[in-house]
Amino acid sequence: MADAKTPDVIDRSGTPLVEMRDIRISFGGIQAVDGVSIDVFPGEVVGLLGHNGAGKSTLIKILSGAYQADSGQILIDGKPVTIRSPADARSNSIETIYQTLALADNLDAAANLFLGRELTSALGLVDDSAMEAETRKIMARLNPNFRKFNVPVSALSGGQRQSVAIARAVYFNARILIMDEPTAALGVHETAMVADLIKELKAQGLGIFLISHDTREMLDLCDRVSVMKNGQLVGTERVEDVTEDDILSMIIMGKNPKREAA
Amino acid sequence: MTDTSSDKSASSGRGGASRSLFSQLELDLRLLGMIGAFLLICVLFNILTGGQFLTPRNLFNLTIQTVSVAIMATGMVFIIVTRHIDLAVGSLLATCSAIMAMTQTSWAIDLLGIPLGSPALAWVAIVVGIAAGAIIGAFQGWLVGYLTIPAFIVTLGGLLVWRNVAWYLTSGQTIGPLNETFQLFGGINGTLGATWSWIAGLVASVAAVLALVSARRAKKRHDFPVKPMWAEFAVGAIFVVAIMGFIAILNSYQIPERVLERQFAAEGLEVPAGYTASYGLPISVLLLIAVAVVMTVVARKTRFGRYVFATGGNPDAAELSGINTRLLTVKVFALMGALVAIAALVASSRLTFHSNDIGTLDELRVIAAAVIGGTALAGGIGTIYGAILGALIMQSLQSGMAMVGVDAPLQNIVVGSVLVAAVLIDIIYRRRVGG
Numbered sequence: 001m002a003d004a005k006t007p008d009v010i011d012r013s014g015t016p017l018v019e020m021r022d023i024r025i026s027f028g029g030i031q032a033v034d035g036v037s038i039d040v041f042p043g044e045v046v047g048l049l050g051h052n053g054a055g056k057s058t059l060i061k062i063l064s065g066a067y068q069a070d071s072g073q074i075l076i077d078g079k080p081v082t083i084r085s086p087a088d089a090r091s092n093s094i095e096t097i098y099q100t101l102a103l104a105d106n107l108d109a110a111a112n113l114f115l116g117r118e119l120t121s122a123l124g125l126v127d128d129s130a131m132e133a134e135t136r137k138i139m140a141r142l143n144p145n146f147r148k149f150n151v152p153v154s155a156l157s158g159g160q161r162q163s164v165a166i167a168r169a170v171y172f173n174a175r176i177l178i179m180d181e182p183t184a185a186l187g188v189h190e191t192a193m194v195a196d197l198i199k200e201l202k203a204q205g206l207g208i209f210l211i212s213h214d215t216r217e218m219l220d221l222c223d224r225v226s227v228m229k230n231g232q233l234v235g236t237e238r239v240e241d242v243t244e245d246d247i248l249s250m251i252i253m254g255k256n257p258k259r260e261a262a
Numbered sequence: 263m264t265d266t267s268s269d270k271s272a273s274s275g276r277g278g279a280s281r282s283l284f285s286q287l288e289l290d291l292r293l294l295g296m297i298g299a300f301l302l303i304c305v306l307f308n309i310l311t312g313g314q315f316l317t318p319r320n321l322f323n324l325t326i327q328t329v330s331v332a333i334m335a336t337g338m339v340f341i342i343v344t345r346h347i348d349l350a351v352g353s354l355l356a357t358c359s360a361i362m363a364m365t366q367t368s369w370a371i372d373l374l375g376i377p378l379g380s381p382a383l384a385w386v387a388i389v390v391g392i393a394a395g396a397i398i399g400a401f402q403g404w405l406v407g408y409l410t411i412p413a414f415i416v417t418l419g420g421l422l423v424w425r426n427v428a429w430y431l432t433s434g435q436t437i438g439p440l441n442e443t444f445q446l447f448g449g450i451n452g453t454l455g456a457t458w459s460w461i462a463g464l465v466a467s468v469a470a471v472l473a474l475v476s477a478r479r480a481k482k483r484h485d486f487p488v489k490p491m492w493a494e495f496a497v498g499a500i501f502v503v504a505i506m507g508f509i510a511i512l513n514s515y516q517i518p519e520r521v522l523e524r525q526f527a528a529e530g531l532e533v534p535a536g537y538t539a540s541y542g543l544p545i546s547v548l549l550l551i552a553v554a555v556v557m558t559v560v561a562r563k564t565r566f567g568r569y570v571f572a573t574g575g576n577p578d579a580a581e582l583s584g585i586n587t588r589l590l591t592v593k594v595f596a597l598m599g600a601l602v603a604i605a606a607l608v609a610s611s612r613l614t615f616h617s618n619d620i621g622t623l624d625e626l627r628v629i630a631a632a633v634i635g636g637t638a639l640a641g642g643i644g645t646i647y648g649a650i651l652g653a654l655i656m657q658s659l660q661s662g663m664a665m666v667g668v669d670a671p672l673q674n675i676v677v678g679s680v681l682v683a684a685v686l687i688d689i690i691y692r693r694r695v696g697g
Contacts (some may be wrong), residue, residue, distance in 0.1 A: 042580040086582050086583065086584045087584035102576070102579035102583065104571070104573075104575035104576040104580065105576060105642070106571060106576075106642035106643055107571060111568060111572070112579075115568070115583040115585070116569075116580075116584040116585055118565050120565070124564075126562060126564065126565060126568055127557070129481060129483065129484050129486065227368075
């Protein structure tokens with residue numbers, strides 16, 4: 001599919017949707033992220049690649065508000081923003097779909113979709129019927145086969161749970177989506193469904209950061225890839241400029257053979 | 263509907279004609295099991311005591327004995343659902359009781375100049391007691407939530423600390439008799455009488471039916487599937503019969519003649535020939551019902567309650583959803599503290615005095631009530647009505663054995679064993695229904 005990709009149509013001349021500049025964070029003396037800068041433009045998917053412990057998840061958790069950087073800047077539409085908590089990230093239209101599927105297993109799909117942002121009635125009480133109705137609407141769009149609205153999400157399959165997590169991001173009109181291994185727990189068919197969804201969201205103009213270990217999947221879905229090693233950025237490349245082998249040597253050796261040669 | 267995971271998974275997934283009678287009624291199987299266990303205990307003890315157990319008098323006593331533990335059990339549900347534990351409730355009850363007793367017999371009189379015997383003393387004592395309970399609870403919650411000391415340790419320390427704070431406050435003395443207005447919350451000294459009890463029952467029945475109607479309307483408005491009409495009527499009828507039956511039982515407990523004579527003599531009158539009167543609904547039971555309704559609404563219909571269950575189900579997910587789980591812990595423990603203070607009001611006014619050993623071993627009864635009532639120690643699952651039923655089951659076991667004449671050590675051995683067995687049954691049940 002990589003060869004069928006249309007030439008780069010993303011306009012990267014303007015201001016990036018998100019820019020993370022010179023981000024640093026350390027845990028107990030270990031520099032987990034060491035001066036990394038990445039950005040994403042509207043309608044673009046940027047993949048983050050690297051070994052376990054390369055710092056991808058840590059970097060992205062700074063954007064989603066789970067961690068706070070020791071230094072560095074985050075700009076949205078060119079304006080610096082402060083993200084101290086997941087709530088700050090959400091108020092900047094950043095939504096995250098976590099590797100571990102951040103769902104409360106004992107609650108149903110609607111309660112999870114609206115967790116932290118419940119719809120309330122005039123009395124200030126949570127309006128379960130309204131939330132279920134909204135959940136039915138969004139799921140009809142994302143996953144029409146979804147029926148299990150009244151059971152705890154622990155009773156759902158991996159793909160169904162993932163669609164709840166994605167519905168949460170889509171429902172609240174995210175402009176920036178962070179997906180940490182969104183297909184890691186899924187079967188082939190469900191993986192394809194998530195891939196289609198990513199393409200649709202991209203077409204709607206969202207900026208997406210995607211983390212995955214599957215290099216081939218990344219070359220299919222992403223417009224650019226940023227490779228990290230030992231907390232540092234090895235480089236960011238447009239996918240049409242690199243081969244899978246180039247990416248692998250960036251991941252493993254920490255350098256791009258083509259650039260070295262040039 | 264966050265806390266009824268088991269009945270939902272049981273009633274969904276199958277559609278059409280194969281649905282069983284129970285699933286059409288959408289009744290909670292666990293609830294039915296607990297009611298069954300309670301009825302079994304009642305019938306068993308009634309046979310063993312030769313019909314003494316199921317008398318209006320004993321049922322009246324049973325309800326007023328259950329109130330204190332049941333009120334605390336509703337708070338313990340939230341504590342356990344958020345994966346914590348509170349071992350200090352019995353001792354905190356003693357501290358709250360001591361504070362309320364000292365306020366009405368000494369502090370408020372000295373500081374505010376309220377005359378002894380004034381009803382205002384009772385209200386000042388209640389407000390001070392509940393505030394103290396909430397503050398102490400919040401402090402323990404802060405130690406757990408912000409300083410990340412395990413709740414087990416914080417409240418194990420609290421078990422010792424608050425028992426002896428109570429002792430210190432009262433210099434180890436028994437404080438009483440308590441204010442007469444205060445004593446209205448104790449049970450037998452404050453009841454509604456027959457007429458008001460019937461009115462309370464009617465109001466409760468109407469409220470229950472209205473709740474069913476509004477739930478059905480909300481579902482219809484969004485075109486969700488609803489129960490067949492006959493099932494709605496059946497559930498409504500069960501509610502009304504249960505409420506009015508309960509009132510009828512309480513109302514059939516007549517005030518003994520010599521008590522009536524004393525009451526009339528106090529006003530310089532004679533008891534008219536053939537005059538009878540009923541105790542009716544105790545104010546303490548009314549208080550428990552109010553607490554149960556409020557706590558159920560909090561659990562199911564407020565954001566706070568939703569976050570309590572979400573945090574119990576997956577603390578990381580709750581935090582990533584922007585929920586301040588640390589502050590939530592403080593709030594949950596503060597709520598527990600306030601409920602302990604309300605329980606202290608009921609317990610001390612039932613005795614008509616404050617004593618040093620008040621609330622001893624209540625932590626065990628409260629935790630047992632919550633757990634027997636289906637609160638999962640792993641967190642995330644539990645119901646308010648379950649905890650209250652659990653408290654009622656525990657109390658009827660204890661009262662029944664006392665009436666039969668079982669030795670005290672044997673009573674405790676049975677209660678302890680029942681707790682363990684109940685958890686085992688719960689584990690097996692959950693495995694079956696996949697909850």
